[in-house]
Amino acid sequence: MFRLLRYMKKYWYIAILAPIFMIIEVGMDMFLTKYMQLMVDDGISIGSMDNIIHYGLIMIGILVLGVAGGMLSNIFTNISCYKFGNDLRKAVFTKIMDLSIHQADKFKTGSLVTRVTNDITQIQNMIAMCLRGLIRSASFFVLGIIFTLSISKNFGGVLLVVLPLEIVLMIIFMAILFPVFKKIQDKLDKVNTVVLENVQGSRVVKAFSKEQYEYNRFVGVNYDYTEKVLFVSKITAFLSPLLNLIVYGGQIIIYYMGGTVIVDAFKNGITPTLMVGQITQAITYITMICMSLLMLGMTFTMIARAYASASRINEVLDEKLELIDGNLDIALIEDKDKGTISFEHVSFGYPGAKEDILKDLNFKVKKGETIAVVGSTGCGKSTLVNLMVRLFDTKSGTVYINGHDVKEYKKEDLHKIVAICLQKAELFAGTIEDNIAFGKPDATLDEIKWAARVAQAEEFILGKDEGYQEVVTEKGTSLSGGQKQRMSIARAILRKPEILIFDDSTSALDLVTEAKLYQAMKADLSYVTKIIVAQRIATAKNADRILVLDKGVIESFGTHDELMENSLVYKDIYLSQLKREEE
Ligand SMILES: Nc1ncnc2c1ncn2[C@@H]1O[C@H](COP(=O)(O)OP(=O)(O)OP(=O)(O)O)[C@@H](O)[C@H]1O
Ligand SMILES: [Mg+2]
Incomplete structure (x- = not known):
């Protein structure tokens, strides 16, 4: 005392x-x-x-x-x-x-x-x-x-x-x-x-x-x-x-x-x-x-x-802090490394759990690539992307962002480079404008509108009585699930990150809106590396490469066509979803 x-x-x-x-x-x-x-x-x-x-x-x-x-x-x-x-x-x-x-x-x-x-x-x-x-x-x-x-x-x-x-x-x-x-x-x-x-x-x-x-x-x-x-x-x-x-x-x-x-x-x-x-x-x-x-x-x-x-x-x-900031000066990051991600022998298990969720993962992502991550529910997709923003530390192995171990960054710097749209869209009590600008409080209204447009959110926002000034509650009860998802996508896009992660962030959107979103992103954010966790093959299919996660390991990693040839798990998911759509 x-x-x-x-x-x-x-x-x-x-x-x-x-x-x-x-x-x-x-x-x-x-x-x-x-x-x-x-x-x-x-x-x-x-x-x-x-x-x-x-x-x-x-x-x-x-x-x-x-x-x-x-x-x-x-x-x-x-x-x-x-x-x-x-x-x-x-x-x-x-x-x-x-x-x-x-x-x-x-x-x-x-x-x-x-x-x-x-x-x-x-x-x-x-x-x-x-x-x-x-x-x-x-x-x-x-x-x-x-x-x-x-x-x-x-x-x-x-x-x-x-x-x-x-x-x-x-x-x-x-x-x-x-x-x-x-x-x-x-x-x-x-x-x-x-x-x-x-x-x-x-x-x-x-x-x-x-x-x-x-x-x-x-x-x-x-x-x-x-x-x-x-x-x-x-x-x-x-x-x-x-x-x-x-x-x-x-x-x-x-x-x-x-x-x-x-x-x-x-x-x-x-x-x-x-x-x-x-x-x-x-x-x-x-x-x-x-x-x-x-x-x-x-x-x-x-x-x-x-x-x-x-x-x-x-x-x-x-309580001993687990996630201690590094002291990397991000001005020193070389251009050739920007927008890249690399996992080297990464294993991870939640504290107290018997088995590791991710086991010895190795893969590299190039600048501007769009990578989809698929796999059965609970297989560790969210865990994988959360490691990229250092919500947790790896048990062994290293996650590199822009050529540097995530542990070298000050958390604030890392989150300037990598923006994540979490699986559960969270809003705060305030106006729509405040909510989108959450990660970039100094953003201009023009920037906010741009982000909302790319995120396909503008239409519903303008449909509200107060538009961008409409007040939403902490739990976003006045918005639909898909609207909340688009708000949090706009929030991530507004930060103009080098790497953008969507963790199942478009699951509540209809296929047409989702396609428009990806088109707009292709046009406005072509230079950004994108990691897209998806349940729907329709979402994953158009990515440059698709990473298939199964039982904690990478079952396969390649284009849709390659996976249709080589990956049993991918083909299974594809066929089951196709069958469901036909029914
Ligand atoms: N905080 C936690 N503590 C302990 N175990 C966890 C925690 N978060 C997730 N898990 C477990 O880790 C495994 C992977 O979870 P994760 O959220 O990464 O799966 P996912 O692939 O994203 O699933 P979904 O497709 O349903 O979102 C699950 O079995 C889950 O029960
Ligand atoms: Mg998940």
């Missing part, structure tokens, strides 16, 4: 002011009690109006100073804590962005959300509590003891009974509560995960009428979470009254001791060593000491809670 405090370093000069002003507030509180005693014993008891006014004015001055100290302490605490929280949130978010896809999967989206929000808030609250509460309680505790003993050494005996009792009680409670805190955060993860899954997959849930099932699932995790939180509240609810009992016990002993001294003195006709005001003062101090101990306990509880949160945040921050 202490490692996270490095994010506080920048604000130490603000943070340090909080306890300083807090000490002023505490000091003033103590003096106030002292002057109350003087007011009673030196003013009211002897009927001296001068003294009453004198002490009254001093008390007003003390009060003003105390209130100012308290306010300033709060302000400085809040400034430093919120700035700390802001910086830490940024750091964790940046780290999440750098995680590889399966690292992010490992943490689960819901849990990452909890960590960036609730966990950081826990730490923020803990620091606030320490800056204000810890100093306040510790000072009340120490000063309270000193002031009590200064009234009468005999009251030390009362403290010796009351304090150990209170400390033992708190230790018992902490021992019960501490292990629950980590569990609370884990339960909250589950609640967030179910909510996120349902928001993201609401259409599927509705289409399969799984609302009741999902509701029950939510009720289950929510109940678990509430149970844990309630457990903590119940235990804490017991603590306060029990502590009060001890405090009242202490007060009774002081009344008894003080009362005895005063009554004895009266009986013997001598001046008592204790005065009424002093007894009231001692009672106030004892209550203050016990309450400060309770506050210290609460602070430790918050520290324990923040400790659990800190370890969850450190898990994210300490």
Whole structure:
């Protein structure tokens, strides 16, 4: 946890002011009690109006100073804590962005959300509590003891009974509560995960009428979470009254001791060593000491809670990055290498999977070539193209883009060279124009229109009421599947990459629209190397060469005519699709 405090370093000069002003507030509180005693014993008891006014004015001055100290302490605490929280949130978010896809999967989206929000808030609250509460309680505790003993050494005996009792009680409670805190955060993860899954997959849930099932699932995790939180509240609810009992016990002993001294003195006709005001003062101090101990306990509880949160945040921050940027200067890439792809002995398997998905792949693609990738569903086509944009790293072997290992590139540079249209078209909340310009925010409207035209998207965009300014939702619910695909094609084309990858990106288009798209691309993007993953032979057939992937290896690689001669797998797919069309 202490490692996270490095994010506080920048604000130490603000943070340090909080306890300083807090000490002023505490000091003033103590003096106030002292002057109350003087007011009673030196003013009211002897009927001296001068003294009453004198002490009254001093008390007003003390009060003003105390209130100012308290306010300033709060302000400085809040400034430093919120700035700390802001910086830490940024750091964790940046780290999440750098995680590889399966690292992010490992943490689960819901849990990452909890960590960036609730966990950081826990730490923020803990620091606030320490800056204000810890100093306040510790000072009340120490000063309270000193002031009590200064009234009468005999009251030390009362403290010796009351304090150990209170400390033992708190230790018992902490021992019960501490292990629950980590569990609370884990339960909250589950609640967030179910909510996120349902928001993201609401259409599927509705289409399969799984609302009741999902509701029950939510009720289950929510109940678990509430149970844990309630457990903590119940235990804490017991603590306060029990502590009060001890405090009242202490007060009774002081009344008894003080009362005895005063009554004895009266009986013997001598001046008592204790005065009424002093007894009231001692009672106030004892209550203050016990309450400060309770506050210290609460602070430790918050520290324990923040400790659990800190370890969850450190898990994210300490996750070793798998995809580290190289430092290749792309200006040095030779012209002869531009637009080329080469796989050398590339093998890849998903972490935890027994068998490799891709096994020792070797092939080269020349600049400007159009390559289709075909193969049965689940055979590894998406995996293959994802390696080209380094969404994952190979297990062994090397992927070369423009003559350089993909690991040599800064990711940003690599993605300037290679643009991919992912299999699942993703949109963001915003206008159509924003969505197309996502990868190139500085694009002009003319460029955006050009990309939309090539992607065969212009017609439907102009058909919308607002045209390019039409707002689409995050999930693109107002667009059809084929329209979404064309939007993401336009987005990739707009970047004018050297290599363009379509991962099954035209599967929802009718054959006529698809043919128009490829024609337009041939005219406007002839220099671009294109990799087209396709299920339909009609899509693949016109490529310069076709790569047939089967059981993790390249079964064959050649033109349509060559494959019709040599490739059993290709011929099979061809004939089965032909037959389906005839039917
Ligand atoms: N993130 C992942 N973790 C583990 N296994 C995965 C992951 N992604 C894909 N797989 C597995 O890897 C294999 C290849 O998946 P891939 O998505 O590359 O297939 P594909 O050829 O693109 O299939 P489709 O034609 O259906 O799109 C599949 O068996 C799949 O179950
Ligand atoms: Mg795929």
